[in-house]
Amino acid sequence: NAGVTQTPKFRILKIGQSMTLQCAQDMNHNYMYWYRQDPGMGLKLIYYSVGAGITDKGEVPNGYNVSRSTTEDFPLRLELAAPSQTSVYFCASTHSSAGMNTEAFFGQGTRLTVV
């Protein structure tokens, strides 16, 4: 299994540009998450999804959008990139069976620099 795959690994954007960070998982997990991690800090939740067609905001959603059209994919969209969005972005997924949660699996991250 590939687990959680994020693309690209690195990206440099100019202020005002837009881009989509891709996240795919092949574990049939229903829950997926996007986090960002600024230097020296812990992870902050941006958006999450409990299943296809259902998304909701996390702690720091401003400047981002998400969609979940399939179980496997959970892309994160930046519409107007700003220097404050320079960060490392992690996607994660987890499974819930009969309401019981399991551990989360994380991708290797996308390092984004906005200049």
Place this chain on the structure above:
Amino acid sequence: DAKTTQPTSMDCAEGRAANLPCNHSTISGNEYVYWYRQIHSQGPQYIIHGLKNNETNEMASLIITEDRKSSTLILPHATLRDTAVYYCIVREGYNFNKFYFGSGTKLNVKP
């Protein structure tokens, strides 16, 4: 989800046991304690979790106090590759919920 408190950093000699503490005094009855670690800038890696009983797996042991207000992650024989930031998270065991990461403990394993 309940908040957790961890020391900012700790040192450990290679080959010795590393004991990482975590306080979660507001934990509720249906919340589990999870431990993750992040090596360098990689994605966080699951280590272990538990509800109230002590747990052990191939990576570590988790000791939860009887009142569940604190826990300790034990790496029995730390190696240089265990140098990482360790996160203690409490999370409801049932129904959808999110993982909230604090600042974690930076464990430095020294030769």
